[in-house]
Amino acid sequence: MLWLAENLATILVSLVVLAIVTLVIAGMIRDKRKGKSVTCGGCPCCSGNCAHCKAVHAAKIAEARRARAKS
Numbered sequence: 001m002l003w004l005a006e007n008l009a010t011i012l013v014s015l016v017v018l019a020i021v022t023l024v025i026a027g028m029i030r031d032k033r034k035g036k037s038v039t040c041g042g043c044p045c046c047s048g049n050c051a052h053c054k055a056v057h058a059a060k061i062a063e064a065r066r067a068r069a070k071s
Contacts, residue, residue: 004011
């Protein structure tokens, strides 16, 4: 019981960090199931730096601007 009392702060902080990491991972899994990607939606093998991904990203931005202009 003494060990638990001495390490209570560490245990609580660890539980909070674990909860945050779990929520982040759950959000990533949910986004992946919805078809969203960590990259910009172009190539699955790059980090969004190829010409194709940059073009896809620019098109998404333009589409979002057009949608906001219509609203």
